[in-house]
Amino acid sequence: MSGSLQGSLFDQGDVVRVGPPRGLRRTVLGRGAWIDELPGWVAGADTLFAALAETVPWRAERRLMYERVVDVPRLLAHYRAADALPHPALAEARDRLSEHYAAELGEPFVGVGLCLYRDGRDSVAWHGDRDGRGAHADTMVAIVSVGAPRDLLLRPRGGGEPVLRRPLGHGDLIVMGGSCQRAWEHAIPKSAKATGPRISIQFRPHGIG
């Protein structure tokens, strides 16, 4: 970024800044799962949204579901450890999270996944991030949300109560920990309300998908 562009963004209070995640609040979900939350962690979230929306090589995917090939209702991008990330704030956030959770997690956050929900029709169905170790071991998945708020729902695996609802957007951080990926499920339901686009930025340790 050029010095003058940086200067003009700074004047608007739009610089993307990621500090240590101070003030995270933990909620114990039961069955060995918990979530940590920090609203507004990433400052300049609108600027980050705009940069990612424009520069990330978003991919549309198609998947086999119930014997039919259907469009995945969101756009995707994935970055492994060695890949250059599309914005410096993502490396900063990953480092801050790795530092904060070093003792509890015992390994760093490595992979970065991005989802672009273009409008309220885009969604992700109930699931746990169970590709890899998340199916049988405790782990953490951290999500930073930029753009329009969308609800993240959480429920015990297989359905039932309680269903927790967390509106996420504007630089909010949520971390799903403990058994959350195998004992609980999460989803971003479609929204009938007019909603603008949202980008979800997920940080995962190696071997968690």
Ligand SMILES: O=C(O)CCC(=O)C(=O)O
């Ligand atoms: O949009 C989100 O924040 C959730 C995305 C998600 O659950 C996933 O990609 O595994």
Ligand SMILES: [Fe+2]
């Ligand atoms: Fe997920």
